[in-house]
Amino acid sequence: MFDFIIIGSGVSGARIAHQLTQEGANCLLLEAGKHFKRENFPQSEIDYSAQMFWGGGLELSQDARLGFLRARCVGGTSVVNQALLDRFDEDAFEDWRFHTGIETFTEADWEPYYEEVEKSLSIQTIPIEQQNKNAKIFTKAFKEEGYFWAPLKRAQANCAIEKGSDCITCLGGCPRGSKQSALVTLIPEAEKQGLRIETECDVHSIRVKKNEITVHAFQKGQAKEWKAPKVALAAGSFGNTKILSRSKLKKPLPALGKFFSCHPQYMVYGLFEEPIDAHKGAFQSVQSKDKKLRRFGFKFENVFAPPIGTAMLIPGIGSNHLEAMKKYRYLASMEIALRDEAVGEINVTRSGKIKVKKILTHQDKQRLQEGLATARELFQAVGAKKIIQGEQGFGLHLMGGCAIGVDGKDSVVGPDFQIHENPGLYAADSSIFPSAPGINPSLTIMAMSQKASQEMLS
Numbered sequence: 001m002f003d004f005i006i007i008g009s010g011v012s013g014a015r016i017a018h019q020l021t022q023e024g025a026n027c028l029l030l031e032a033g034k035h036f037k038r039e040n041f042p043q044s045e046i047d048y049s050a051q052m053f054w055g056g057g058l059e060l061s062q063d064a065r066l067g068f069l070r071a072r073c074v075g076g077t078s079v080v081n082q083a084l085l086d087r088f089d090e091d092a093f094e095d096w097r098f099h100t101g102i103e104t105f106t107e108a109d110w111e112p113y114y115e116e117v118e119k120s121l122s123i124q125t126i127p128i129e130q131q132n133k134n135a136k137i138f139t140k141a142f143k144e145e146g147y148f149w150a151p152l153k154r155a156q157a158n159c160a161i162e163k164g165s166d167c168i169t170c171l172g173g174c175p176r177g178s179k180q181s182a183l184v185t186l187i188p189e190a191e192k193q194g195l196r197i198e199t200e201c202d203v204h205s206i207r208v209k210k211n212e213i214t215v216h217a218f219q220k221g222q223a224k225e226w227k228a229p230k231v232a233l234a235a236g237s238f239g240n241t242k243i244l245s246r247s248k249l250k251k252p253l254p255a256l257g258k259f260f261s262c263h264p265q266y267m268v269y270g271l272f273e274e275p276i277d278a279h280k281g282a283f284q285s286v287q288s289k290d291k292k293l294r295r296f297g298f299k300f301e302n303v304f305a306p307p308i309g310t311a312m313l314i315p316g317i318g319s320n321h322l323e324a325m326k327k328y329r330y331l332a333s334m335e336i337a338l339r340d341e342a343v344g345e346i347n348v349t350r351s352g353k354i355k356v357k358k359i360l361t362h363q364d365k366q367r368l369q370e371g372l373a374t375a376r377e378l379f380q381a382v383g384a385k386k387i388i389q390g391e392q393g394f395g396l397h398l399m400g401g402c403a404i405g406v407d408g409k410d411s412v413v414g415p416d417f418q419i420h421e422n423p424g425l426y427a428a429d430s431s432i433f434p435s436a437p438g439i440n441p442s443l444t445i446m447a448m449s450q451k452a453s454q455e456m457l458s
């Protein structure tokens, strides 16, 4: 019997496993995906999408207007994400106090947890001299239009941009081991302390009894079960909702699957006369930092996508699409991320299929229109020849489904990170977000997981 079982090895699961093993606990980490390492990351965009992501690369909302990305591998989405780390501001915390009834969601209360996490990682910004042309267009446009921008803070150690590294390859796992994903930071340290990891192990459900929780899983098709007095669910928004909806719990959870949000993201491209080569160097280094845009309910990040991703986003078919793609090197792009209303729903069918109902609300659509108009102004201000609006929306920040709160009627997880009425069963990952902060979520997931680990040890 283990002291703790952790389900899911991503941003939250790896941190919890690390914290608990550092305290000498006997832990088991269960992960549905494979254990890729820097030496064997799949090499092409098509291969890493197929092998390292759920749904073979992409999952879709029920009406297919939003595509969702989440990783399936040891280290979870930290392996393929952009590692941009931002603390919540007072506005995000105030919103969470309102939705959860938890008064300790304040900047002051969370300061020590943020600090502890930040100390454990190498966090850098890209110096101006290393910004690529896409970033320079972004900052010039912001200056012309009078908006504030700031460098992005990224968990990275030694990207060697000056030696010609192209960070876009990191979207399939960082080949240098520079990105501070759980795969290179927390997991190897926890393994040294005795953490046992079971990979390709898809957890089906759990059964909660007094002082004992049984985890049922299928590993490479074979039924397995493990037991522990305490279990952390860290399978993300979709994963946790799916596992809990199939589990035998002490009491039903009426709010399970509710309050899903995802910061829907839309790309806008500016076509220029000269090559921009937005895919080269530090392909993402600056973001909007403007109170006016935050009030409007969206933000901009300077980012670009590899060729297959771009081909999905650029509108058109046949020869028109081909002609547009031939201009890949001449495209600059910026991404609008909406602070959406958390009214999405995650449902799980009897056969275990995840169905996500996520339709933009009237307010979301207004925010999107405002964002698109602002992006057009920005590109016009710097002389783009043509402005192209990406058609497909994406959700990279999957949040909610097991919202945190004091009241079991409209939340799943309590203030102590235990699932309501199910002592010993914990969650502190993206699934517990009660609403969309409009801010990169990972740093706060890490901080919450840090705090939840203390609760689990107490």
Ligand SMILES: Cc1cc2nc3c(=O)[nH]c(=O)nc-3n(C[C@H](O)[C@H](O)[C@H](O)COP(=O)(O)OP(=O)(O)OC[C@H]3O[C@@H](n4cnc5c(N)ncnc54)[C@H](O)[C@@H]3O)c2cc1C
Pocket: 007, 008, 009, 010, 011, 012, 013, 030, 031, 032, 033, 069, 070, 071, 072, 073, 074, 075, 076, 077, 078, 080, 081, 082, 083, 084, 085, 086, 171, 201, 202, 203, 204, 234, 235, 236, 237, 239, 240, 243, 396, 397, 398, 429, 430, 431, 440, 441, 442, 443, 445
């Ligand atoms: C391309 C991309 C870029 C992003 N960039 C940023 C960024 O720059 N900054 C930021 O803050 N956020 C970013 N995000 C979002 C961020 O990575 C996620 O919000 C975060 O990883 C969520 O953490 P988590 O622990 O909840 O889930 P994850 O990190 O997704 O981990 C969940 C793990 O659980 C496993 N799992 C799921 N179901 C099961 C099961 N049944 N049994 C066993 N294991 C299971 C999964 O395989 C996965 O490994 C990005 C996301 C993407 C896709």
